[in-house]
Amino acid sequence: MTTHLHDPSTTLPAPASRRRLHRAWLVAFAAFVALVGAAGFRAAPSVLIDPLHAEFGWSRGTISAAVSVNLVLYGLISPFAAALMERLGMRRVVSGALLLVAAGSGLTVLMSASWQLLLCWGVLVGVGTGSMALAFVATVTSRWFVRHRGLVSGVLTAAGAAGQLVFLPLVAVLATEHGWRTASLAVAGAALAVVPIVLLFLRDDPRAAGTTAYGAEAVEPASASAPAPVNAGSGAAVRAVRVLGDAVRSRTFWLLAGGFAICGASTNGLIGTHFVPAAHDHGMPHTTAAGLLALVGIFDVAGTIASGWLTDRVDPRKLLGAYYVLRGASLLLLPQLFAPTTEPPMWAFIVFYGLDWVATVPPTVALCRDRFGLAGPIVFGWVFASHQVGAAVAAFGAGYTRDHLGSYDLAWYVAGGLCAVAAVLSLRISPNRAEHPETPR
Secondary structure, eight states: OOOOOOOGGGTSOOOHHHHSOOHHHHHHHHHHHHHHHHHHHHTSHHHHHHHHHHHHOOOHHHHHHHHHHHHHHHHHHHHHHHHHHHHHOHHHHHHHHHHHHHHHHHHGGGOOSHHHHIIIIIIIHHHHHHTTSHHHHHHHHHHHBSTTHHHHHHHHHHHHHHHHHHHHHHHHHHHHHTOHHHHHHHHHHHHHHHHHHHHHHOOSOTGGGTSOOBTOOSSOOHHHHSOOOOOTTSOHHHHHHHHHHHHTTOHHHHHHHHHHHHHHHHTIIIIIHHHHHHHHHTTOOHHHHHHHHHHHHHHHHHHHHHHHHHHTTSOHHHHHHHHHHHHHHHHHHGGGTOOSSOOHHHHHHHHHHHHHSSTTHHHHHHHHHHHHGGGHHHHHHHHHHHHHHHHHHHHHHHHHHHHHHSOSHHHHHHHHHHHHHHHHHHHTSOSOGGGOTTOOO
């Protein structure tokens, strides 16, 4: 009788790593929840402008100045936070940032002067949310994903819209029925609730978790899953500034930064801050206007995820050009759409504009990663800083325009025209990385 040797390779179960959910998805989940939590307070300004004006008598320009400080710090902190994540790790930085957001939003209930609004709403929350800005998205996707990077970038970017979707109607109802202080405390509590999730699931890089980036080879080079180590004698700030010094020698950096500054002006700075009070000027209730802005968040989730999917397949420069043209056209039409009630043309604007809200982020992240290599997340942090500078200028400028002209119309028209400029800047980016020998490493 012939004895047949048993080949174990034919019956052994698949390796555990193939059967279990890859750790990268848990990290992405923790990052998504953290970004949603950070978005909570960022949804508040547009529905609290009128309540603060009514209680304290502060002008809309003064309140908008606090929003502008928040927006500037939200952007300027981003590259330093990305460098700090290289030094201390994402989990420590994000947990600390959430605590700072909670402190800033909670302390607003004690304020009695406009400088305290600048400190709490502007500085504390600006620094906290800036530490979890889109450079955090770039860091997570660069370290943990090789496959589906564009798609995951889109999903994480949509977290901000999800936060707006979750919190904006709640903040509006709380502010209307129970006062703005209750709304601020609710947001502070939500930020605190996210901290345990971050501590439990977020990990700094695949090697620290004993695995590899999703879609990477079983044995991957050091550069594939972790950034170049920061010199022990230099801090995160030095690293961030050094990367900026290298990046500013690149024409691509300036084209990206210019376009993204206009992106910020036409989204966070203008629509995100002033849509609700502008709609109220035309007789629409605050809660209705806040609900419309939340719907922008719903369609933004779909648009940004779709943009991430397209970024993996289409030239990111062409995507940016198309997005800016479409956004500009919608803003030029907006002044004619405001009314006491929501008519079909306004619904069409909400859907169209929502799909385009932050669809620009995945292709911008992809261009930074492709052109600037391992320094891409920090470079994107600086590009995002320009986004927030543009948002701050628009937030203050629109409030100033409303105070002195009695209408927001001019702000909408200027933003629409600037979007055409952003489209041109995006299409002028060089099509390949080889033309940038000065790419920082």
